[in-house]
Amino acid sequence: MVNRLEEDKILQRARQGDRDAFAELVKMYGDRIYGLALRMTGNEKDAEDVYQDTFLMALRKLDQFKGESSFFTWVYHIAINMAISKIKQRKKNFSENGLEDPDFDRLHQEPQKSWPDIELTQVDRERFRKKLSKALEKLPEIYRTVFILRDMHGLSTEETARILEITPSNTKIRLMRARNFLKNELESFLKEEGILL
Secondary structure (H helix, E strand, O other), X not given: OXXXXXXXXXXXXXXXXXXXXXXXXXXXXXXXXXXXXXXXXXXXXXXXXXXXXXXXXXXXXXXXXXXXXXXXXXXXXXXXXXXXXXXXXXXXXXXXXXXXXXXXXXXXXXXXXXXXXXXXHHOOHHHHHHHHHHHHHHOOHHHHHHHHHHHHOOOOXXXXXXXXXXXXXXXXXXXXXXXXXXXXXXXXXXHHOOOOO
């Protein structure tokens, strides 16, 4: 990983129109941006589009980067917004069924389920990782995006709500539903593996 001083030097060259310097930034952070895009969109074609659009946007807006955060943090937020735009384009066929105005009485009947205690050394990590990836793919986009931003990338409820342009309470509801879905999916895997009875 490049330190901030080295990154600043590369950025300065990129701002002066040095395409090789910008290519260095893409090389340094491209894999992480692609990984984020793939997790958020759930498919390679959309992830490739988000990756390309993110760095094109970063190149066009490089003069607007103020350096208040690292370049990666800045480009990461561009990637999140690009991925959300891509998801919204595909969202037309998905009915949100009142998520913008949730039924809070019904929500109280849908508590977050607790995870069982398991001995992680008994779990085949590679098979578990594949099962988690498949479970994430099955998760509807509106829930997957919240889960990825909150639980995989550590954004706060408020940051996630702001990025997705929903209320913090809807963020919490979607996250709870995502966690419950994934818990059910992964519990069935653990039962198949003989780890849970």
